[in-house]
Amino acid sequence: MTYHMAIDIGASSGRLVLGTLQDGNIKLREIHRFANGFHERDGSCFWDIDYLFGEIITGLEQAKAQGIEQCTLGIDTWAVDYVLLDHSGHRIQEVYAYRDRRTEHAMELLAEEISPATVYGKTGIQQLNFNTLYQLFVHDREELSRTDSLLMVPDYLYYLLTGKKGNEATNASTMQLLNLDTRNYDTELLELLGLRQEQFPGLIEPGVELGSIRPELMEQYHLPECRVIVVATHDTASAVLGTPxxxxxxxxxxxxxxxxxxxxxxxxxxxxxxxxxxxxxxxxxxxxxxxxxxxxxxxxxxxxxxxxxxxxxxxxxxxxxxxxxxxxxxxxxxxxxxxxxxxxxxxxxxxxxxxxxxxxxxxxxxxxxxxxxxxxxxxxxxxxxxxxxxxxxxxxxxxxxxxxxxxxxxxxxxxxxxxxxxxxPTESTALGNLAVQMISSDVLPDIKEAREVILNSFDxxxxxxxxxxxxxxxxxxxxxxxxxxxxxxxx
Structure with a gap:
C-alpha cells in the first residue's frame, strides 16, 4: 500500500492527513492537528513560521511512530503571504500576515503609479488590499534590496524540508505579479516594486517531485522516508481539485x-x-x-x-x-x-x-x-x-x-x-493535495478520475x-x- 501525506495549513489550524487508495476508495486518517493564528507585535501582525515548521516535524514523527516508514508528501497553505531570504538562505524578517493594517491605503498609492485596469489586464487578479503586490509595495525597501529570494509561505516550508527553492504556480498567481500572456513575473510590476526577476525562484507546476527530506533533518528526527511532491500549494486550489x-x-x-x-x-x-x-x-x-x-x-x-x-x-x-x-x-x-x-x-x-x-x-x-x-x-x-x-x-x-x-x-x-x-466533502483541501500526489505517483491516472473516486469515497x-x-x-x-x-x- 502506498501512503500519501497531506500537510494542510490554514489561517486558524493545520493538520497532517494520511491518505491511501483502498479498493477504489480514498481513506483518510488524521495524524496530527495543531492551532494556527497570527500574533501582533508593535502594531504589526506576523505568522510564527518556525512554530508551523516544528508542527510539521512533530506530525511526521508521529507518522513514523505509527508505522509509516515511507510516504509521499505535499504542502498547501493560505495564499499571498511571503518570506524574504538573504544570500545565506536565512529569513530577513518575520512573516507578515495578510491581515496586517500596513496595506490599508496601498491600493490607492499604487494606483498613482499604474492604473488598476492595467494591472488587472496583465494579471487577471482581483483588487484586494492584502495581495502580495500591495504588501510588497509598502514593504521596507532596504529589506527588499537585501533579498536574494522571495518564497511564498508553502514554498518556504518546502525549502526548509528539502533545501530546494521554487514558487508553485497556483499560489504564485495570487501575488498579482504574474503576467497572463508571458506566464511569468511581469517586469513592469517588478520595477514598480524595486524588485528584480532573479529574486524570484522559477515557477513550479503541481506534480513536480522535489526529492527527499534533507539528510540533516532525517538524522535529527525520526521521520519517514518521504518523496516530497509539489501540490497545488494554495489551499483553495487544492480544495477545487478535491471537489467531487x-x-x-x-x-x-x-x-x-x-x-x-x-x-x-x-x-x-x-x-x-x-x-x-x-x-x-x-x-x-x-x-x-x-x-x-x-x-x-x-x-x-x-x-x-x-x-x-x-x-x-x-x-x-x-x-x-x-x-x-x-x-x-x-x-x-x-x-x-x-x-x-x-x-x-x-x-x-x-x-x-x-x-x-x-x-x-x-x-x-x-x-x-x-x-x-x-x-x-x-x-x-x-x-x-x-x-x-x-x-x-x-x-x-x-x-x-x-x-x-x-x-x-x-x-x-x-x-x-x-x-x-x-x-x-469537508476534507476537500486535503483531498486535492492528495490527488496531485496520487496522480504524480501513478496511483490515479488524472484529475477527472480522482474526482470520480472522491465522489464515491465520501458521503x-x-x-x-x-x-x-x-x-x-x-x-x-x-x-x-x-x-x-x-x-x-x-x-
Whole structure:
C-alpha cells in the first residue's frame, strides 16, 4: 500500500492527513492537528513560521511512530503571504500576515503609479488590499534590496524540508505579479516594486517531485522516508481539485472556510472590464485551468465571534443559537473591508447594523444569525454575477471545506439561491493535495478520475431549496444595504 501525506495549513489550524487508495476508495486518517493564528507585535501582525515548521516535524514523527516508514508528501497553505531570504538562505524578517493594517491605503498609492485596469489586464487578479503586490509595495525597501529570494509561505516550508527553492504556480498567481500572456513575473510590476526577476525562484507546476527530506533533518528526527511532491500549494486550489465529480450538472464551487471562495473552473481567463468591475479573480489552477472566483469574507466572521466569546461555544452550538433566532432580522454587507480585521468583530457588526439602519443584534444567536443570513445572500448575489460573466447557467452549488458541516448555512444557501446545494466533502483541501500526489505517483491516472473516486469515497449531502417568505424584498433590502456601504454613506 502506498501512503500519501497531506500537510494542510490554514489561517486558524493545520493538520497532517494520511491518505491511501483502498479498493477504489480514498481513506483518510488524521495524524496530527495543531492551532494556527497570527500574533501582533508593535502594531504589526506576523505568522510564527518556525512554530508551523516544528508542527510539521512533530506530525511526521508521529507518522513514523505509527508505522509509516515511507510516504509521499505535499504542502498547501493560505495564499499571498511571503518570506524574504538573504544570500545565506536565512529569513530577513518575520512573516507578515495578510491581515496586517500596513496595506490599508496601498491600493490607492499604487494606483498613482499604474492604473488598476492595467494591472488587472496583465494579471487577471482581483483588487484586494492584502495581495502580495500591495504588501510588497509598502514593504521596507532596504529589506527588499537585501533579498536574494522571495518564497511564498508553502514554498518556504518546502525549502526548509528539502533545501530546494521554487514558487508553485497556483499560489504564485495570487501575488498579482504574474503576467497572463508571458506566464511569468511581469517586469513592469517588478520595477514598480524595486524588485528584480532573479529574486524570484522559477515557477513550479503541481506534480513536480522535489526529492527527499534533507539528510540533516532525517538524522535529527525520526521521520519517514518521504518523496516530497509539489501540490497545488494554495489551499483553495487544492480544495477545487478535491471537489467531487458532478455527473453532468452545471456546477459552481464554494470553498467554505475562513474565506468563502465562489467560482468555476475555466480553461481560459476572463480578464475583461466587466470581470474587473465585479472584482473576480483569475487564479491559476492545476492542469492548465483557471479558478475564476470571488473572495467573500467567509467564516472568519463567526470564528471571531467564537473567539471573542472565549471559545465557550462550539461552531455547532453557534449554529443552533442562530437557528433559534429570527431569520433575516439583521443584515450586514459582510464583504466590506470593515470586517477584514476589526478591533472587536461583535461590536463592529452591531455598529454596522446601527449605521445602515438595520436592527442591532444583541444576543449571540442574533449575531450568528446575522452572519449566516448575510453570507447566504452574498452567495446569491455573486452566483448571479458569475453566471452573467461566464455565460454559464448554474444549477448546483458545491460547498466543500469546513462550512459543509454547517447544516443551517447550507440549507439557508439553498433557500436563498433557489437552487440545489451539495455539501461535502469537508476534507476537500486535503483531498486535492492528495490527488496531485496520487496522480504524480501513478496511483490515479488524472484529475477527472480522482474526482470520480472522491465522489464515491465520501458521503455528499444534498439540500433542496425551501420557500423563503418575502425573499424578493429581502434580496432587494440586502442589495440596497450593500450599495449604501459601497458609497460610504450611513443612515
Amino acid at each position: 465529480a458532478t455527473k453532468g450538472r452545471h456546477a459552481a464551487y464554494l470553498s467554505s472556510g475562513t474565506w468563502s471562495l465562489l467560482g468555476v473552473e475555466l480553461e481560459q481567463p476572463l480578464n475583461h472590464a466587466q470581470a474587473m468591475a465585479a472584482n473576480y479573480t483569475n487564479e491559476w489552477g492545476a492542469y492548465g485551468t483557471f479558478r475564476f472566483l470571488k473572495n467573500i469574507m467567509g467564516l472568519w466572521l463567526i470564528q471571531e465571534v467564537r473567539r471573542l466569546e472565549g471559545n465557550r461555544y462550539s461552531f455547532a452550538e453557534l449554529a443552533e443559537l442562530a437557528a433559534s433566532a429570527e431569520p433575516f432580522r439583521s443584515l450586514i454587507p459582510c464583504n466590506h473591508d470593515r470586517f477584514l480585521h476589526p478591533e472587536h468583530m461583535i461590536e463592529e457588526i452591531q455598529r454596522a447594523c446601527e449605521q445602515y439602519g438595520e436592527p442591532v443584534p444583541e444576543s449571540i444567536g442574533q449575531v450568528a444569525r446575522c452572519i449566516f443570513d448575510s453570507l447566504a445572500l452574498s452567495y446569491r448575489s455573486y452566483l448571479e454575477e458569475l453566471e452573467q460573466l461566464t455565460g454559464q447557467s448554474i444549477d448546483l452549488l458545491q460547498i466543500v471545506g469546513g462550512g459543509a458541516h454547517n447544516e443551517l448555512l447550507c440549507q439557508l444557501t439553498a433557500n436563498v439561491l433557489e437552487r440545489e446545494v451539495s455539501a461535502g 455528499i449531502k444534498y439540500y433542496k431549496p425551501e420557500p423563503v417568505q418575502d425573499l424578493g424584498r429581502i434580496v432587494e433590502r440586502w442589495s440596497k444595504l450593500n450599495k449604501t456601504a459601497e458609497a460610504g454613506t450611513i443612515k
